[in-house]
Amino acid sequence: MFDGTPDPADFGTFGRYTETPVAEMPTEMRSAYDYTMELRGLVPGPHKIWLANPALLRAVVPTGAYFQKDSSLSKAEIEIVTNVVNGRWLAAYGNYEHEKIGVELGGLDPRQAEALIAGLPTSFDDPRQQLVYELSSTLVQPRVVPLGLYRRAEETIGVAGIVDVTVLMGWFTSVSLTLAAFDVPSNAVGLKQ
Numbered sequence: 001m002f003d004g005t006p007d008p009a010d011f012g013t014f015g016r017y018t019e020t021p022v023a024e025m026p027t028e029m030r031s032a033y034d035y036t037m038e039l040r041g042l043v044p045g046p047h048k049i050w051l052a053n054p055a056l057l058r059a060v061v062p063t064g065a066y067f068q069k070d071s072s073l074s075k076a077e078i079e080i081v082t083n084v085v086n087g088r089w090l091a092a093y094g095n096y097e098h099e100k101i102g103v104e105l106g107g108l109d110p111r112q113a114e115a116l117i118a119g120l121p122t123s124f125d126d127p128r129q130q131l132v133y134e135l136s137s138t139l140v141q142p143r144v145v146p147l148g149l150y151r152r153a154e155e156t157i158g159v160a161g162i163v164d165v166t167v168l169m170g171w172f173t174s175v176s177l178t179l180a181a182f183d184v185p186s187n188a189v190g191l192k193q
Helices: 027-040 045-050 054-069 075-089 092-104 110-118 127-140 147-156 158-181
Strands: none
Touching: 027 054, 045 054, 045 092, 045 158, 054 158, 075 092, 075 110, 075 127, 075 158, 092 110, 092 158, 127 147, 127 158, 147 158
């Protein structure tokens, strides 16, 4: 019977996942690792776990790289969406990392980042950021996007921006659910490789 005490055997190097050192990776895994390093410059968070499925990792890495380099959204807008999604799925590691990233790299006020993760109301002076917040907050809940919000989004961030918000939400839902399934704690480091 489970008494609530974690069994150390349930944890690997990154939450429940036990990473394979680079020097010991099978050829296909090493190729996917190298591909991720080439596109991202590192193998971050859930990518460590996705290495267990090299074919899938090769398919999803370009999406993450797109949001790092080519998105129509600013870094602040990306972090607004990311923190809304991370807060919804309660993944400790994602929340911890992106609260910091939102403030340090996205330029969000710490109280805004906290509110996004906690699901509390907040607001943004920048009209694009406000719109991205309203759209992602609506989509993360079981709600319909009203026509008026859609039209404001189309006017403010364009159809490409709406597509970026929705795909980013799906991307970070995958990130969050991976981190939750493998019970990755907020302070996880994993292997340094």
